[in-house]
Amino acid sequence: AEAARRVAAEAERQRVAQAQSREREARERADAARVAEARRQEQQREEEARASRIAEEADRFDPSDIASILRTTEDAASTGAAAAEINRTASLGTDTGTSPRLNPSMRDQLVGLITAQLRSCWDVPIAAQAMQNPPVAAVRMALAQDGSLVTEPQVTNTSPDPLFRSVADSALRATRRCAPLQIPAQFAPYYEDWRNLTVNFNPLFS
Structure with a gap:
């Protein structure tokens, strides 16, 4: 009976460890996705700002x-x-x-x-x-x-x-x-x- 309890406890420990590992990986993927999205949005804002500056310069300059x-x-x-x-x-x-x-x-x-x-x-x-x-x-x-x-x-x-x-x-x-x-x-x-x-x-x- 003691041996069975030890086997069951080890199995439970491994199950919990695997679940925690999956959760950690999911969080890391989510964090990476958020960082990538933040970078994409920042690049988009920079491109929009650059396009706006170019447009403003074009408006100010009368050929x-x-x-x-x-x-x-x-x-x-x-x-x-x-x-x-x-x-x-x-x-x-x-x-x-x-x-x-x-x-x-x-x-x-x-x-x-x-x-x-x-x-x-x-x-x-x-x-x-x-x-x-x-x-x-x-x-x-x-x-x-x-x-x-x-x-x-x-x-x-x-x-x-x-x-x-x-x-x-x-x-x-x-x-x-x-x-x-x-x-x-x-x-x-x-x-x-x-x-x-x-x-x-x-x-x-x-």
Whole structure:
């Protein structure tokens, strides 16, 4: 009888231990599921907040404010793109692979600031202003962190138009006259992204 009681007690102990083990595993699975759900919800909130910020920036930025004078100019020399603009793609800055890059909103802000300064310094030839399709001069410049010119600006395109040389020379004078460009301190960390600029000077947008 004593042996039977011991066997029964051991069986009961094992049953209780197994039940407790199953309960513990169930709690651990539930806890893991709660953690995973919390992470998913947090990621969803972050994505929604990021989407909201992007939407707000898009609402605040009106492309029409500078779209008339700013367009990508990678091929401006050959296409004659009509805008006094800073190239916002390959010719804006040097990609080091590690330096911080301007986000679209900051890039547009900096483009607008630099363009406004250059336009204020440019004395456009009167004859070119009267033309419907005047020659466009593309000027490449290298800037120091304080906005001064590191090297002499260079005209990177050509045109058979007789007025092109006059437009190009006036664009170079404007670039030198405006130096040093006023670059707000907030853009200093992104120097590698704006130190090399290609600017198109179009008399129609002077």
